[in-house]
Amino acid sequence: MNLETGVKNTWCPRCGHFSILAAAKAVIQELIEKGERPEDFAIASGIGCHAKIVDYINVNSFYSIHGRVPPTISGMKIANPDLTVIGFAGDGDGYGEGVAHIVFAAKRNIDITMIIHNNRIYGLTTGQFSPTTPQGQKTKSTPYGNPEYQLNPIKLMLGSGATFVARTSSFDLNHMKEMIRQGIAHKGFAVIDVVEPCISFFNATDYIRKNAYVMENHDSSDINKAWERAGEWNYTLEGKIPIGIFYKEDKPTFDELLLKGKNLRKS
Amino acid sequence: MNLETGVKNTWCPRCGHFSILAAAKAVIQELIEKGERPEDFAIASGIGCHAKIVDYINVNSFYSIHGRVPPTISGMKIANPDLTVIGFAGDGDGYGEGVAHIVFAAKRNIDITMIIHNNRIYGLTTGQFSPTTPQGQKTKSTPYGNPEYQLNPIKLMLGSGATFVARTSSFDLNHMKEMIRQGIAHKGFAVIDVVEPCISFFNATDYIRKNAYVMENHDSSDINKAWERAGEWNYTLEGKIPIGIFYKEDKPTFDELLLKGKNLRKS
Amino acid sequence: MDVSILVGGQAGDGIKQAGVIIAKIFNEIGYHVFIYDDYQSLVKGGHNFSIVRVSDEKVHSHNDHVDLLVAFNQDTIEKHKWRTKETIYDSDKVKTDGTGIPAQSWAKGKGSALLRNSIFIGAICKYTGVDLKIAESIIKNSFHKLLDENMEALKFGYDSVEKKHDFKKIGEPREVMTGNEAISLGAAAAGMKLYIAYPMTPASSILHYLAKYGEKLGVVTVQEENEIAVANMAVGSCFAGVRTMVGTSGGGFALMTETVSLCAQSETPVLFVVSQRAGPSTGVPTYTMQADLKFVLNAGHGDVTRVVIAPGDAEESYLLTGKTMNLAWKYQIPGFVLVDKHISESTFSAELGEVKPEEPKLWDGKGEYGRYKLTEDGISPMAFPGDVYTCKGSSYEHDEKGLTVEEETDMINKMQEKRLRKMEVLREELKGEETVKVYGNPDSKVTLLTWGSTKGACIEAAKELGLKVVQLLYLEPMPMWELEKHLKGRVIAVEVNATGQLADILGIKEKILKYDGRPFTPEELKKKLEEIL
Amino acid sequence: MDVSILVGGQAGDGIKQAGVIIAKIFNEIGYHVFIYDDYQSLVKGGHNFSIVRVSDEKVHSHNDHVDLLVAFNQDTIEKHKWRTKETIYDSDKVKTDGTGIPAQSWAKGKGSALLRNSIFIGAICKYTGVDLKIAESIIKNSFHKLLDENMEALKFGYDSVEKKHDFKKIGEPREVMTGNEAISLGAAAAGMKLYIAYPMTPASSILHYLAKYGEKLGVVTVQEENEIAVANMAVGSCFAGVRTMVGTSGGGFALMTETVSLCAQSETPVLFVVSQRAGPSTGVPTYTMQADLKFVLNAGHGDVTRVVIAPGDAEESYLLTGKTMNLAWKYQIPGFVLVDKHISESTFSAELGEVKPEEPKLWDGKGEYGRYKLTEDGISPMAFPGDVYTCKGSSYEHDEKGLTVEEETDMINKMQEKRLRKMEVLREELKGEETVKVYGNPDSKVTLLTWGSTKGACIEAAKELGLKVVQLLYLEPMPMWELEKHLKGRVIAVEVNATGQLADILGIKEKILKYDGRPFTPEELKKKLEEIL
Ligand SMILES: Cc1ncc(C[n+]2csc(CCOP(=O)(O)OP(=O)(O)O)c2C)c(N)n1
Ligand SMILES: Cc1ncc(C[n+]2csc(CCOP(=O)(O)OP(=O)(O)O)c2C)c(N)n1
Ligand code: SF4
Ligand code: SF4
Ligand SMILES: [Mg+2]
């Protein structure tokens, strides 16, 4: 199965998005080799540098508009629950413009997987602060320092009722793949926050490389422990960054509860 | 100071909104008596039964559109930080249509107070399920039971970084007043979730009356304890409902950080 | 035979339901019916009324004058006494002339004030000479609580008044439905499998209706967190091959406009129902207006392709919603059903036409699939995820495979032209369809131009004055080829908005407008016409 | 004297900045300048170019042919060789004829490839005979890093080529600014204190500019979570008495349309800047188009009142933004500055006119304050929270105090009429203003109709062909009184969109359109005109 589209990649050299592309492609490839039909993949992205990813993977895709990935792929899932739908969003796209949708997708526990390219900056629009840009950071729109406190999306997702909340780092390909693999395997809403650098506008390469570490002995079935661990790193430029699954819970999904076994596309 | 507008109240008899109106009016009255200028109050509401409250309190007000109270009053505050701005929203209005805004107002810690009339239903549109309607509940739009899990807004607000998160009950006038008083006094973003019945479409009067109790020995400065307590009641129709301040933290507000002492209205 | 009955009381009295039952009773004996509902943005109290018009001819509007007033409270008398000759009222709550029934005390004695409805319905049966059995069977099908008490109440009401008229069975019953029900049924008949909405008056009852009867119709309903999510979820489900409709009113539609443009660029056939109410902004939210016309015609940034239709009653709502669904899929463009509160929430007699799903141009399975193949008619064959794996939709300008194009100006031109070409083909197709309807006196020198909910009033006023009426069904593409034929001589546009939006688009100078949220009645329109003719 | 220089390379090479510095150099010696920037939706790589046009007459457009090509890479040669007579290029990276400079190796030796910019600027100075000191002082003001190295680079470039031209100082410098900078300054001059936005090309640079220079201009900037928040925060701040502007492009504007309607109903004077780009939807996001015209004119549900202006260069952007701000506040209606990428991001010479804040009608402090007092001209005196305590704004239809009205049809009528009355008064006021501009041959039988960014190309093409040009500045109210005077004979609309939106509104049949995202050049337009004249 050839997942290449032949489209020229226009990301800046060493952009974190490359690794996410590699990880996602590898996992899709893996699943197809294991017998999933390539026809049953449907991916979507919003708008941002990250969003170009749909042009780089040769499966069914919808290049949507800024912030609207969760409802778009939810619509696909409801139309045809046999599809494996994966959404790619940026921190601006997913936690900013479209934050309402990710909160509600989590709340509903619809069976979709959201991969957030969290470079903590608006890349494509050339470097304004994003919801996860640390306070004080100088950006194009805050040349004297960002006056906003940054969001902790792990906490936000826990607070929204997400049943699979994970963080990974774009510098750890294997870990990324494992998180994506598990996120897709999770029956229900899965969000994977990928901490990565934007080389051109917020190059935290060294910091992320040095400080990301895989959580051990964490009980991901305990919502209170998940919350506490989420508080360990607050999306600043200081301290260690725990990666791994913060929380996982199994419960009936929205699409199951809504469709009760129907497939609208095939009915 | 006469806070009456003379407008005929059109809420259903025994609607929870009456008590919220009484409490809010009492606190505003109190503050004016203590010396705050009546001119310096500015309130706003979205759209919903709750929203009629601005027609019933004779201070400056803006009857906004559905879901948009937080940016509206944030604009007032940024324009003139001498104003005391209070927003009234419904559960549909504040946690549904406008959820993005309340998440970001919390994140920024802008000095506004949001009072949420949480009757867990869309009242004005005659009874569709809202973000906080319990799963399984039969409503106009889900006559065979709500397929969505309900949101726990206390958790959502903690996850968004709110610095003052409280819950109260429309059946406890004094407690409501105390929460509103403290919410307004809090320098920063304050959200008060008022659990109340909609007599016509989700009459949980008895349940709320019986089960709301004031938290004691709760350390509201501890974010992890706040989270745990928030998990005590999950917006179902079962179990006790802790009311009081879940979390409170003092840190510089967005308007301070942004304006650095300026008043745009007066400059 | 043309009789109007006004039932009035408070929100919470069940006035609306009473109106529907009265209409169904007369429908049962073969009459045409129309119900106008009037209520405010509140749930209990206030003043609600329904005017039920019963006629042996087709009717699509109510009149100012009514033949019988049924008053649940004093307010109804104060507000409507001027309209009527005869009155039946609750003598426990109302002081007036006419026939009083101690309804409140009787109903309370039986355990529920809501029983008053059945009392008055019984009274109306006697008054009009209709067999009480008809009311009994309708009430049995409508109410599920206190059935015995309701039967007693009917009887009590029946026995409390004198017979004044003698309505006989004149034919077989028709369907009785609101505009919103007709839209729901028309979409379902055209293959809709998914309806997505966020509640908003006057579109909400589509959601309620389909949530309740969806199982039977093969339609699933989803209520989303806001209108943006609604529209984009619909994009996702259409992309995955499922016919999807969304519904809202002007303010909610505003939030969908970014997605309208997405539909045009990505060629995704979402069907939008926009039911207008009195604006701007929240305005007078439970009343009617036709002031979102220009907004809907021009919504979305860029050169957006679309099809927009405006039905004027329930039958047209059914047929044209089905038609729009099929056209949207055939041409892969967003479709719009533009109605207003006066159609959505009014109740009509209806004989439904035939609607069925028409297959769009599908991919033949040969070669590699590309979503945006350039073709002569601009229409690219469709295929869906699950069937293929190279179906790539996009909001960006794109090549035939759906991959982004920024530098190749040639491809940009081709794709812009492809999208416009589809509209040319659609325009040609519509030349063979009924895009306008003409009523009344064909030789009249004066023509009334109507669209949507002013249809009923226009036809009746024109009939009395001997005028011609042209009703515009399609608003985009605008059927100029028909209008040029029919809009000759003196043309007067009749619209329920403050600026005369259709008149402005067509360059028509003379117009009769109304913008207090209330629809025209034929009487009122006739008076206004007489002033200027 | 009219010379064009094209600088081309990759994103990340600093091409845009090079263009600006070149323009500033010629500005310094009294020339008019214009810069067209061309880039894609990526940050590194791809192909960027700037065309700097230098002239002793006013210019608002670039041409296809350039006099000098400055190539940072081979791509630039392949793409632009056809345009040019002479070439300066980086001989480390490019193979072609002309003057090669080993820029890459020299710059890398000094520590930064970005020094190539200064090398080529130095080379251009020598080539055109401009004193290197001018470049030195401009670079000192623009760059803050590697200053010494940049000075050396200038010198190196200067010494690497032969002098070919001899540009002398012909006058004093003017302002050099982009359309977006002019909009920012015009709004600030008219009293803007708050600018709120969510980033979106091509409006983002207003946010960047005001964030950087706001302190000096007395303007605070806020970036919100999305465009809905932006628009509603602006409603809040305007309600509290602070002049506020927001800026976005079509897709972001779509999300603001519910609030446009709110502004009309609540009479809140938010100023919207909509800078168009190539659509529909994401389209070709870094390229230009004028296809949001109908959307902006009709955005918002209900009968919305608004004022919309379309400047065609930086000077007009400054003056008319100021004007729109003042009109919005005077009439308490939403105001719109409608531009496109080709104005927002192009750089112009400008001599700024006079703009100052004009006081709206304020409350006289007598009696109890009511926000919506009914007055003869429809304008209610303003007062703000902090000054009064009974200022009640509303999205609902309301009475004079701003309290909700649903049943009183009389008050509903009065308020609808009051809002429309303001527009009548505004229309009368504009009859005394310059709402259209006329250029070229007044006796020509052919008139080009232009709005916004097609102005420059139209004026130049018309000059060569002896035609008349009418430029529309106000789009709402549409100045029919002027258009009727000037649009006589054969009228050809020139627009950068696929359907001819203005032509359609005005019923103009003949049009020249372009919709590949690229603006017209005078040469191209002239050719198209010659084909049909
Ligand atoms: C409605 C709307 N608003 C704004 C934009 C402009 N825009 C495009 S991408 C983007 C931000 C991208 O940031 P992020 O999502 O973090 O992605 P990244 O580029 O960093 O990968 C913005 C604001 C848009 N396309 N649509
Ligand atoms: C954009 C938009 N969408 C939908 C509506 C319709 N609407 C009005 S109020 C309301 C819900 C009200 O529920 P809630 O906020 O919980 O207030 P309550 O009536 O329960 O007090 C809705 C959906 C609207 N006014 N605007
Ligand atoms: S700008 Fe940042 S996010 Fe975008 S491609 Fe470059 S490095 Fe990646
Ligand atoms: S419908 Fe519910 S929320 Fe609305 S006024 Fe009645 S009781 Fe209150
Ligand atoms: Mg980002």
Ligand SMILES: [Mg+2]
């Ligand atoms: Mg509610």
